[in-house]
Amino acid sequence: xxxxxxxxxxxxxxxxxxxxxxxxxxxxxxxxxxxxxxxxxxxxxxxxxxxxxxxxxxxxxxxxxxxxxxxxxxxxxxxxxxxxxxxxxxxxxxxxxxxxxxxxxxxxxxxxxxxxxxxxxxxxxxxxxxxxxxxxxxxxxxxxxxx
Amino acid sequence: xxxxxxxxxxxxxxxxxxxxxxxxxxxxxxxxxxxxxxxxxxxxxxxxxxxxxxxxxxxxxxxxxxxxxxxxxxxxxxxxxxxxxxxxxxxxxxxxxxxxxxxxxxxxxxxxxxxxxxxxxxxxxxxxxxxxxxxxxxxxxxxxxxxxxxxxxxxxxxxxxxxxxxxxxxxxxxxxx
Numbered sequence: 001x002x003x004x005x006x007x008x009x010x011x012x013x014x015x016x017x018x019x020x021x022x023x024x025x026x027x028x029x030x031x032x033x034x035x036x037x038x039x040x041x042x043x044x045x046x047x048x049x050x051x052x053x054x055x056x057x058x059x060x061x062x063x064x065x066x067x068x069x070x071x072x073x074x075x076x077x078x079x080x081x082x083x084x085x086x087x088x089x090x091x092x093x094x095x096x097x098x099x100x101x102x103x104x105x106x107x108x109x110x111x112x113x114x115x116x117x118x119x120x121x122x123x124x125x126x127x128x129x130x131x132x133x134x135x136x137x138x139x140x141x142x143x144x145x146x147x
Numbered sequence: 148x149x150x151x152x153x154x155x156x157x158x159x160x161x162x163x164x165x166x167x168x169x170x171x172x173x174x175x176x177x178x179x180x181x182x183x184x185x186x187x188x189x190x191x192x193x194x195x196x197x198x199x200x201x202x203x204x205x206x207x208x209x210x211x212x213x214x215x216x217x218x219x220x221x222x223x224x225x226x227x228x229x230x231x232x233x234x235x236x237x238x239x240x241x242x243x244x245x246x247x248x249x250x251x252x253x254x255x256x257x258x259x260x261x262x263x264x265x266x267x268x269x270x271x272x273x274x275x276x277x278x279x280x281x282x283x284x285x286x287x288x289x290x291x292x293x294x295x296x297x298x299x300x301x302x303x304x305x306x307x308x309x310x311x312x313x314x315x316x317x318x319x320x321x322x323x324x
Contacts, residue, residue: 006308006311009315010308010311010312010315013311013314013315013318014283014311016260016264017264017268017279017283017314018283020261020264020265021261022181022284023180023181023184023190023193024177024180025176025177025180025194029180029194030172030176032194032198033172033176033194033197033198033201034165034168034169034172034201036198036201036202037165037168037201037202037204037205038165038168038205039202040201040202040205040206041163041165041168041205041208
Protein backbone atom coordinates (compact mmCIF):
# COMPACT_ATOMS: atom_id res chain seq x y z
CA UNK A 1 0.00 0.00 0.00
CA UNK A 2 1.59 3.25 -1.07
CA UNK A 3 0.60 6.78 -0.19
CA UNK A 4 -1.52 6.97 -3.32
CA UNK A 5 -3.69 4.12 -2.06
CA UNK A 6 -4.40 5.88 1.22
CA UNK A 7 -7.00 8.59 1.59
CA UNK A 8 -5.42 12.05 1.69
CA UNK A 9 -5.78 12.45 5.46
CA UNK A 10 -4.12 9.10 6.17
CA UNK A 11 -1.39 9.79 3.63
CA UNK A 12 -0.71 13.11 5.35
CA UNK A 13 -0.60 11.35 8.71
CA UNK A 14 1.84 8.81 7.27
CA UNK A 15 4.14 11.61 6.13
CA UNK A 16 3.83 13.28 9.51
CA UNK A 17 4.87 10.03 11.20
CA UNK A 18 7.81 9.58 8.86
CA UNK A 19 9.06 13.12 9.48
CA UNK A 20 8.69 13.13 13.26
CA UNK A 21 11.85 13.03 15.36
CA UNK A 22 12.75 9.43 16.18
CA UNK A 23 15.36 7.82 18.34
CA UNK A 24 18.67 7.03 16.69
CA UNK A 25 21.33 4.59 17.87
CA UNK A 26 24.05 6.24 19.91
CA UNK A 27 27.66 5.72 18.85
CA UNK A 28 28.53 3.86 22.04
CA UNK A 29 25.62 1.49 21.50
CA UNK A 30 26.99 0.51 18.08
CA UNK A 31 30.42 -0.14 19.57
CA UNK A 32 28.93 -2.16 22.43
CA UNK A 33 26.76 -4.22 20.10
CA UNK A 34 29.60 -5.03 17.75
CA UNK A 35 31.82 -5.98 20.68
CA UNK A 36 29.13 -8.38 21.92
CA UNK A 37 28.79 -9.83 18.41
CA UNK A 38 32.56 -10.23 18.22
CA UNK A 39 32.54 -12.08 21.53
CA UNK A 40 29.76 -14.35 20.29
CA UNK A 41 31.77 -15.06 17.15
CA UNK A 42 34.74 -16.02 19.32
CA UNK A 43 32.71 -18.75 21.02
CA UNK A 44 31.49 -20.24 17.82
CA UNK A 45 30.91 -23.94 17.40
CA UNK A 46 33.43 -25.95 15.35
CA UNK A 47 33.43 -24.95 11.72
CA UNK A 48 31.87 -27.23 9.15
CA UNK A 49 35.28 -28.01 7.62
CA UNK A 50 36.68 -29.32 10.89
CA UNK A 51 33.58 -31.40 11.54
CA UNK A 52 33.88 -32.87 8.04
CA UNK A 53 37.53 -33.75 8.61
CA UNK A 54 36.64 -35.61 11.84
CA UNK A 55 33.85 -37.51 10.12
CA UNK A 56 36.13 -38.69 7.33
CA UNK A 57 38.80 -39.68 9.84
CA UNK A 58 36.21 -41.79 11.69
CA UNK A 59 35.12 -43.45 8.44
CA UNK A 60 38.74 -44.20 7.52
CA UNK A 61 39.39 -45.71 10.95
CA UNK A 62 36.28 -47.89 10.65
CA UNK A 63 37.35 -49.10 7.19
CA UNK A 64 40.88 -49.95 8.39
CA UNK A 65 39.47 -51.81 11.38
CA UNK A 66 37.14 -53.77 9.08
CA UNK A 67 39.99 -54.70 6.73
CA UNK A 68 42.19 -55.78 9.63
CA UNK A 69 39.41 -57.87 11.18
CA UNK A 70 38.53 -59.58 7.89
CA UNK A 71 42.22 -60.41 7.29
CA UNK A 72 42.43 -61.91 10.76
CA UNK A 73 39.35 -64.04 10.10
CA UNK A 74 40.75 -65.15 6.72
CA UNK A 75 44.10 -66.01 8.27
CA UNK A 76 42.59 -68.20 10.96
CA UNK A 77 40.13 -69.96 8.70
CA UNK A 78 41.02 -73.51 7.67
CA UNK A 79 40.67 -73.50 3.90
CA UNK A 80 41.84 -77.13 3.38
CA UNK A 81 39.52 -79.50 1.55
CA UNK A 82 37.87 -82.30 3.45
CA UNK A 83 39.61 -85.69 3.11
CA UNK A 84 38.50 -87.94 0.26
CA UNK A 85 36.22 -90.97 0.73
CA UNK A 86 37.55 -93.99 2.61
CA UNK A 87 38.32 -97.06 0.39
CA UNK A 88 35.96 -99.21 2.49
CA UNK A 89 33.11 -96.81 1.87
CA UNK A 90 33.81 -96.83 -1.89
CA UNK A 91 33.88 -100.65 -1.93
CA UNK A 92 30.56 -100.80 -0.05
CA UNK A 93 29.01 -98.39 -2.52
CA UNK A 94 30.33 -100.43 -5.47
CA UNK A 95 28.68 -103.54 -4.00
CA UNK A 96 25.37 -101.72 -3.60
CA UNK A 97 25.50 -100.44 -7.17
CA UNK A 98 26.35 -103.90 -8.48
CA UNK A 99 23.19 -105.29 -6.91
CA UNK A 100 21.16 -102.52 -8.53
CA UNK A 101 22.80 -102.72 -11.96
CA UNK A 102 24.65 -106.02 -12.46
CA UNK A 103 25.11 -105.36 -16.19
CA UNK A 104 27.55 -102.46 -15.56
CA UNK A 105 31.27 -103.21 -15.94
CA UNK A 106 33.47 -103.01 -12.87
CA UNK A 107 35.17 -99.80 -13.98
CA UNK A 108 31.85 -98.02 -14.46
CA UNK A 109 30.60 -99.27 -11.06
CA UNK A 110 33.70 -97.88 -9.41
CA UNK A 111 33.36 -94.55 -11.23
CA UNK A 112 29.70 -94.27 -10.18
CA UNK A 113 30.59 -95.20 -6.60
CA UNK A 114 33.24 -92.48 -6.46
CA UNK A 115 30.77 -89.96 -7.88
CA UNK A 116 28.13 -91.01 -5.36
CA UNK A 117 30.54 -90.64 -2.45
CA UNK A 118 31.74 -87.29 -3.77
CA UNK A 119 28.15 -86.12 -4.05
CA UNK A 120 27.90 -86.22 -0.28
CA UNK A 121 30.52 -83.48 -0.21
CA UNK A 122 30.61 -82.33 -3.78
CA UNK A 123 32.03 -78.86 -3.13
CA UNK A 124 34.92 -78.27 -0.79
CA UNK A 125 33.53 -77.46 2.64
CA UNK A 126 35.05 -74.55 4.39
CA UNK A 127 34.56 -74.70 8.13
CA UNK A 128 33.90 -71.03 8.87
CA UNK A 129 34.42 -71.33 12.54
CA UNK A 130 37.39 -69.19 13.41
CA UNK A 131 38.46 -69.26 17.00
CA UNK A 132 37.95 -65.72 18.26
CA UNK A 133 40.53 -66.07 20.95
CA UNK A 134 43.12 -66.97 18.32
CA UNK A 135 42.05 -64.10 16.08
CA UNK A 136 42.55 -61.73 18.95
CA UNK A 137 45.96 -63.03 19.99
CA UNK A 138 47.64 -64.73 17.05
CA UNK A 139 50.27 -62.86 15.11
CA UNK A 140 50.24 -62.91 11.34
CA UNK A 141 52.48 -65.73 9.98
CA UNK A 142 55.78 -64.54 8.72
CA UNK A 143 55.81 -66.84 5.72
CA UNK A 144 52.49 -67.24 4.03
CA UNK A 145 53.64 -70.00 1.66
CA UNK A 146 54.19 -72.47 4.49
CA UNK A 147 50.51 -72.95 5.18
CA UNK B 148 12.63 -8.40 -0.05
CA UNK B 149 14.33 -11.64 -0.97
CA UNK B 150 18.09 -11.46 -0.75
CA UNK B 151 19.89 -12.03 -4.05
CA UNK B 152 21.65 -15.39 -4.24
CA UNK B 153 25.28 -15.02 -3.32
CA UNK B 154 24.65 -11.77 -1.44
CA UNK B 155 28.11 -10.73 -0.16
CA UNK B 156 26.60 -9.46 3.10
CA UNK B 157 24.96 -12.81 3.80
CA UNK B 158 28.13 -14.63 2.81
CA UNK B 159 30.11 -12.38 5.15
CA UNK B 160 27.68 -13.01 8.01
CA UNK B 161 27.74 -16.75 7.42
CA UNK B 162 31.55 -16.65 7.43
CA UNK B 163 31.50 -14.69 10.69
CA UNK B 164 33.32 -11.64 9.30
CA UNK B 165 33.12 -8.70 11.67
CA UNK B 166 32.87 -6.14 8.89
CA UNK B 167 29.71 -7.87 7.66
CA UNK B 168 28.17 -7.42 11.10
CA UNK B 169 29.20 -3.76 11.07
CA UNK B 170 27.59 -3.30 7.64
CA UNK B 171 24.42 -4.97 8.81
CA UNK B 172 24.31 -2.74 11.87
CA UNK B 173 24.79 0.35 9.71
CA UNK B 174 22.01 -0.79 7.39
CA UNK B 175 19.44 -2.12 9.84
CA UNK B 176 20.49 -0.98 13.32
CA UNK B 177 18.42 2.20 13.30
CA UNK B 178 15.24 0.49 12.13
CA UNK B 179 15.69 -2.35 14.60
CA UNK B 180 16.22 0.06 17.48
CA UNK B 181 13.19 2.18 16.58
CA UNK B 182 10.91 -0.85 16.30
CA UNK B 183 12.28 -2.23 19.57
CA UNK B 184 11.63 1.13 21.19
CA UNK B 185 8.06 1.12 19.87
CA UNK B 186 7.57 -2.35 21.36
CA UNK B 187 9.32 -1.86 24.69
CA UNK B 188 9.02 1.84 25.43
CA UNK B 189 12.52 2.21 26.81
CA UNK B 190 15.80 2.92 25.06
CA UNK B 191 17.75 0.66 27.41
CA UNK B 192 15.40 -2.27 26.85
CA UNK B 193 15.33 -1.59 23.11
CA UNK B 194 19.13 -1.63 22.97
CA UNK B 195 19.20 -4.90 24.93
CA UNK B 196 16.77 -6.49 22.47
CA UNK B 197 18.72 -5.35 19.39
CA UNK B 198 21.98 -6.55 20.92
CA UNK B 199 20.38 -9.92 21.61
CA UNK B 200 19.40 -10.16 17.93
CA UNK B 201 22.98 -9.55 16.81
CA UNK B 202 24.46 -11.95 19.34
CA UNK B 203 21.97 -14.63 18.30
CA UNK B 204 22.86 -13.93 14.71
CA UNK B 205 26.55 -14.40 15.42
CA UNK B 206 25.93 -17.67 17.23
CA UNK B 207 23.66 -19.14 14.52
CA UNK B 208 25.44 -17.74 11.53
CA UNK B 209 26.08 -21.13 9.91
CA UNK B 210 22.43 -21.27 8.89
CA UNK B 211 22.53 -17.85 7.23
CA UNK B 212 23.94 -18.92 3.89
CA UNK B 213 20.54 -20.31 2.86
CA UNK B 214 18.53 -17.40 4.24
CA UNK B 215 16.05 -15.94 1.78
CA UNK B 216 14.84 -12.82 3.54
CA UNK B 217 17.37 -11.18 5.80
CA UNK B 218 15.18 -8.29 6.95
CA UNK B 219 12.23 -10.54 7.76
CA UNK B 220 14.54 -12.78 9.76
CA UNK B 221 16.03 -9.85 11.65
CA UNK B 222 12.72 -8.30 12.62
CA UNK B 223 11.21 -11.66 13.51
CA UNK B 224 14.18 -12.27 15.79
CA UNK B 225 13.68 -8.79 17.20
CA UNK B 226 10.06 -9.56 18.11
CA UNK B 227 11.19 -12.65 20.02
CA UNK B 228 13.96 -10.71 21.72
CA UNK B 229 11.54 -7.91 22.66
CA UNK B 230 9.07 -10.40 24.11
CA UNK B 231 11.85 -11.97 26.19
CA UNK B 232 13.06 -8.56 27.34
CA UNK B 233 9.53 -7.54 28.32
CA UNK B 234 9.08 -10.80 30.24
CA UNK B 235 12.39 -10.26 32.04
CA UNK B 236 11.39 -6.73 32.92
CA UNK B 237 8.04 -7.89 34.29
CA UNK B 238 9.76 -10.56 36.36
CA UNK B 239 12.35 -8.11 37.69
CA UNK B 240 10.07 -5.21 38.48
CA UNK B 241 7.02 -7.21 39.55
CA UNK B 242 4.74 -4.66 38.03
CA UNK B 243 1.98 -5.65 35.61
CA UNK B 244 1.95 -3.97 32.24
CA UNK B 245 -1.32 -2.67 30.87
CA UNK B 246 -0.67 -4.23 27.48
CA UNK B 247 1.34 -7.17 26.24
CA UNK B 248 4.15 -4.75 25.68
CA UNK B 249 4.63 -1.37 27.22
CA UNK B 250 3.70 1.84 25.45
CA UNK B 251 6.71 4.01 24.66
CA UNK B 252 7.27 7.24 26.49
CA UNK B 253 6.59 10.45 24.64
CA UNK B 254 10.26 11.39 24.63
CA UNK B 255 9.90 14.41 26.87
CA UNK B 256 7.82 16.44 24.45
CA UNK B 257 5.27 18.20 26.63
CA UNK B 258 3.15 20.01 24.07
CA UNK B 259 2.71 20.74 20.38
CA UNK B 260 1.66 18.60 17.39
CA UNK B 261 4.71 16.32 17.62
CA UNK B 262 4.00 15.56 21.27
CA UNK B 263 0.32 14.92 20.54
CA UNK B 264 1.28 12.55 17.73
CA UNK B 265 3.75 10.72 19.97
CA UNK B 266 1.19 10.38 22.77
CA UNK B 267 -1.48 9.12 20.38
CA UNK B 268 0.96 6.62 18.94
CA UNK B 269 1.90 5.43 22.41
CA UNK B 270 -1.77 4.97 23.26
CA UNK B 271 -2.36 2.59 20.33
CA UNK B 272 -2.67 -1.14 21.10
CA UNK B 273 0.67 -2.92 20.84
CA UNK B 274 -0.09 -4.74 17.58
CA UNK B 275 -1.13 -1.48 15.88
CA UNK B 276 1.91 0.32 17.21
CA UNK B 277 4.11 -2.50 16.01
CA UNK B 278 2.86 -2.44 12.44
CA UNK B 279 3.26 1.35 12.24
CA UNK B 280 6.80 1.03 13.55
CA UNK B 281 7.65 -1.74 11.08
CA UNK B 282 6.32 0.32 8.17
CA UNK B 283 7.33 3.85 9.10
CA UNK B 284 10.30 3.49 11.43
CA UNK B 285 11.97 0.48 9.79
CA UNK B 286 10.76 0.99 6.23
CA UNK B 287 9.65 -2.59 5.68
CA UNK B 288 7.42 -3.44 2.74
CA UNK B 289 4.07 -5.08 3.36
CA UNK B 290 5.52 -8.32 2.05
CA UNK B 291 8.31 -8.12 4.62
CA UNK B 292 5.89 -7.16 7.38
CA UNK B 293 3.74 -10.13 6.39
CA UNK B 294 6.74 -12.43 6.70
CA UNK B 295 7.61 -10.99 10.11
CA UNK B 296 4.09 -11.23 11.53
CA UNK B 297 3.13 -14.48 9.81
CA UNK B 298 0.18 -12.99 7.96
CA UNK B 299 -0.61 -12.25 4.33
CA UNK B 300 0.59 -9.02 2.70
CA UNK B 301 -3.02 -7.92 2.22
CA UNK B 302 -3.75 -8.42 5.91
CA UNK B 303 -0.63 -6.46 6.77
CA UNK B 304 -1.78 -3.59 4.56
CA UNK B 305 -5.27 -3.65 6.09
CA UNK B 306 -3.91 -3.64 9.64
CA UNK B 307 -1.65 -0.75 8.79
CA UNK B 308 -4.55 1.20 7.42
CA UNK B 309 -6.63 0.46 10.55
CA UNK B 310 -3.74 1.61 12.71
CA UNK B 311 -3.48 4.90 10.82
CA UNK B 312 -7.25 5.36 11.04
CA UNK B 313 -7.20 4.79 14.80
CA UNK B 314 -4.30 7.17 15.14
CA UNK B 315 -6.08 9.83 13.10
CA UNK B 316 -9.22 9.42 15.24
CA UNK B 317 -7.19 9.64 18.43
CA UNK B 318 -5.51 12.80 17.21
CA UNK B 319 -8.88 14.27 16.30
CA UNK B 320 -10.24 13.55 19.75
CA UNK B 321 -7.23 15.06 21.49
CA UNK B 322 -7.50 18.17 19.31
CA UNK B 323 -11.11 18.56 20.36
CA UNK B 324 -10.24 18.46 24.06
